Amino acid sequence: MSGGSYYVPASSKWPALGSAAVGLMMVSLGAVLVHGQGALFMTIGLVAVLAVMWFWFRDVVKESRQGLYDAQMDRSFRWGMGWFIFSEIMFFAAFFGALFYVRTFSLPWLDGEGAKGVASLLWPDFTASWPLLNPPGENVVGPLEVVSPWQLPLVNTIFLISSSITLTISHEALKEGHRATARNWLIGTLALGVCFLIVQGIEYYEAYTHYGITLEAGIYGSTFFLLTGFHGLHVTIGAITLAVLLARLLKGHFTPDDHFAFEAGAWYWHFVDVVWIGLFLFVYVF
Amino acid sequence: MRRKLALMTGAGSLCGVTPALANGWNMPVGVTDVSRDIHSLHMTIFWICVVIGVVVFGVMFYSLLRFRRSRHTDSANFHENTTVEILWTTVPLLILVGMALPATATLRQMYDTSEADLDVMITGQQWRWRYEYLGEDVGFTSSLSTPRAQITGEEERQEHYLLEVDEPLVLPVGRKVRFLMTADDVIHSWWVPELAVKQDTIPGFVNENWVRINEPGIYRGQCAELCGKDHAFMPIVVHAMESDEFDTWLADRKEAAAQEALGVDREWALDELMERGEQVYNSVCASCHQVDGSGSEPAFPALAGNEQLLSDVEFHIDVVLNGVPGTPMAAYRNNMNPVELASVITYERNAWGNETGDAVQPSEIQSRLE
Amino acid sequence: MALNQLPKPTPQHSTATAAGGVAEETHDHHDQPPRGALRWLLTTNHKEIGSMYLIFSLTMFFIGGIFALVVRAELFQPGLQLVQPEFFNQMTTMHGLIMVFGAVMPAFVGLANWMVPLQVGAPDMALPRLNNFSFWLLPVAFTLLLSTLLMPGGGPNFGWTFYAPLSTTYGPPSTTFFILSLHIAGISSILGAINIIATILNMRAPGMRMMDMPLFVWTWLITAFLLIAVMPVLAGVITMMLMDINFGTSFFTAAGGGDPVLFQHLFWFFGHPEVYIMILPAFGIVSAIIPTFARKPLFGYASMVYATASIAILSFLVWAHHMFVVGMPLVAELFFMYTTMLIAIPTGVKVFNWIATLFRGSITFETPMLFALAFVVLFTIGGFSGLMLAISPADFQYHDTYFVVAHFHYVLVPGAVFSIMAAVYYWLPKWTGHYADERLGQWHFWTSVIGVNLTFFPMHFSGLAGMPRRIPDYSLQFADFNMVSSLGAFMFGASQLIFVWVIIKCVRGGVKAPAQAWEGAGDLEWTVPSPAPLHTFETPPEFKPTSH
Ligand code: HEA
């Protein structure tokens, strides 16, 4: 702990602008959802949020490169990123919790099994199954068929798992000081991430056009899109992060023993990968 | 004039309250074995808490008085003592175990819905209750009967203000009655304190509970889960009768229901329909569309002078039968018999200056329901 | 605690302004902080941000309080007099939401901002810019939340617990905006908590081990953990609501295979830890104040830490005690009853430790101490009623009645809110350099204690006698209790005007306070001058462990 050198920025306009941008984005998102108008402002809001992040992180990068940060600051970033990922884990935990609850409790109860099986009184024709192709209500049309885990999802699993490996190789290379190797493996990681997103896009298209898996298709569609959708969003964010890291790597920002941004991005990517494995198992396979 | 009235009602309410206060500050003992168990559980925990409170606050106030600075200038410096720490962890634990045992026994008893003599289906709807005696073809809805004028204070409030209904749930004394509870729209909660039954009614699911009432009487309760605008105006009245009295009552209701079913096939006169329709409307529909059909925009459309409605009987029948999904307007096809449906539609088309002259016949509705 | 045991005050770089503080540092190439309103908007200083949080919270307390007064005015006597049921429900809902998310939580975050760096000897929060961001999200979130009241169909009217399907299929159109505003507030809380955790784990003065930290820091560390663990779950469940409302999903609809009760499980998985988020920092505050005014070290420091941690861990296992009557299977009912009862043990340990601290002390009764003592008594009463609620069979009679309302106001108002007031009186000398007016403080205290009990004690009776909560009108037998409650509420509300007066007076002047404002106080914050200069501990102090 070096005495007296903890860097405290005097002031910054990004946080306040950031809140304003978040506010604009959220309010106009609400307007789009409720009144069907405001898409323009929502876009402006989104761009503003991204711009603020850009400038804010740029300041941080600058300060870091000016050597204003010490080891203690590095630890602050580490704790910060670590707890942030923990919060993300809890966010997905809520969704997985919902999935398990519906599968182990609600659906069997609606079908007349278990402690609350009397519920089947209301749904005499309903039989529980997972994937749920025949939701209890007459007005809810279930999916025609579900995606086989052993086709596109398996491909995607391979993409993501290998991307975690390539990223680790890249990181090791960086630590060894092999910049070019690190760069190549990072590009590979990014490419795998983009492939993942493309395949997921194809899968969504298929889901809507061929399988009848839609948001309205009862709880199967709901949980399917909730989990894969938010995961996909996180892959997108992770991929953007990797792209930025690549740019910074190319500009020579990282040294073998000082590259926390890279590590943070890698943590995030691994986290997204682990979530996918959970998804693959519980959304697709079982 | 209004102020005078308000003053009078104020005074009236005070008089009405004073006798009720005598026993109106604690949980009622109730009239079932379970309610007695719960009451004694309640009193036990209460007294345990009182005793712990007296001891804890006793030591605290003793310290505050005895060791205030003016009497005790040198503070001690101790700050640890493993023995007392262990003591005040284990003693509460034992007390808790002592509480948990009887609580567990009572709970198990409450959950035993087996071997019931009678099944009653209770359905919560915004904002009334529907009761069906399963297997008996008897069912009816039960809504608040306190006049609006009492609520707004234009009329003096009566003793059972807000706790009175048009049709109470009738139950036999001494028989085990199983409740199957559900809801059509949002979550409600069926609660009668004297019976110690409080159970949420969850749309799409069924909850179970049961009572065996020991004493005949009239027991009042209320909906206990926020269910929208008229959550406060959704009371429950249970009329517990001697067993044989109940059987007679049930037989009469069955007979009346059968009569009404017969009425489906005949041709009804406009007047007849209007009379029956007004009853149904005020009991079921008025909570949203108002007694005078004026609704309350934008949430609840007016039915009086509603052009679209009056020009299109088909639409009207369709809305009432099938509801408007995603809005509070429920589908009434399964909640009412054809006579009720036909008469309420007829009433809406001819009341409050809606003079279409249409008389929708029960037989017509019947054929649509099939 | 003897004075000479205290760590020596570190020399201050400058006692003056922001400009002075930074100029002495190596990085003087940075812009000078802006002046005027911009300074507050752009600040990264933990003390300024702390003050903004506290002012924001006080504003919200008044707004939420006015909503409560609307509720109490309507309930003054039976019948509908002032407002329609639709509006009444919005008032109840907004009151709960604003008080929980707008008043109590930001107040504790504000206190953490001010005091955690001072108590651990850090120059600022670990991530100062993020800190500013967390704060400024709040006004955005709450402006949006309050504006829903003006939208067609009105604001949220489904209770602060917003159970589906009342809040989804049957909610007003503004519900989407309500959800989004809660998202923003949630982001703010998560980021704020991350910052506090990083500060505590990483910024302690050299020599300060975890078990040397003041209890306020400890309780906040654990609170921050709870926040990071459960706010995302809230975000998740409101996202599912958003999708049910806008995209036709069926998470909470049986017809599609979902379950309305799933909503409640997710909500209370967040909701129960949330109520401890509102009480653990209070425990920390009381554990600072009682030893100070008893002039005796806190009894059982270590067991206090363990008790706090146990409460936090248990809080993840008790959520369904809010759902005893939704019709859970018997085993679940029993499990949640037992775990809930267990919480009484660590909480009891705390109460006993405070009382043991008083025992054989040398006690004086300044305003902060009065509030802290009232906290101990009245919180414990609220805890007892909580324990009664935990007895599942009995909860079948208590649930959703005013008995529950009485319970949670006892733990929240003379609990959380009193602790915040105690903290304000305790630390005002550090913040402003002046003591608060003691006479006015005593007036504020006594009127508040009387008001609070008049308001909430009768609710135990009306609840037991059968009055459901969230109703704008009630049957006649509850009239007397409600009248007393309403009078008490107006009295308690009025007495808060004294509080504001005290604060304004104290900011503007008063008896000057020395660095060590209270004779018995012993944590690091008392080693810096009063008022604390904008920049403190830029060179970390050498920390020497004291008594515990
Ligand atoms: C600060 C907030 C706070 C705190 C600290 C607590 C503390 C506790 N609460 Fe409370 N609670 C709320 C806020 C809080 N609660 C809110 C807001 C609601 C309503 C939400 C809503 O529906 O809107 C609620 C509702 C609520 C319910 C649901 C009631 C219902 O809706 O039917 C229950 C049921 O178990 C409960 C239990 C408890 C228990 C057991 C504790 C325990 O932690 C208390 C422990 C303390 C003590 C017991 C006292 C001190 C101990 C001793 C002196 C030791 C010796 C004692 C014994 C051995 C008895 N609470």
Ligand code: HEA
């Ligand atoms: C920390 C949280 C917190 C706090 C501090 C309070 C504070 C108060 N609460 Fe509330 N309350 C809740 C949390 C809180 N509450 C929650 C979570 C609910 C459940 C909501 C739900 O059911 O969904 C609830 C519900 C609730 C109800 C039940 C409503 C219902 O079921 O319909 C009532 C009824 O009396 C009530 C009253 C009060 C009162 C009188 C205060 C007072 O302490 C307020 C005092 C403050 C002021 C009055 C403002 C300051 C003063 C002025 C503005 C000056 C002007 C005033 C005068 C001149 C008189 N609260």
Ligand code: CUA
């Ligand atoms: Cu039905 Cu409240």
Ligand SMILES: [Cu+2]
């Ligand atoms: Cu709880």
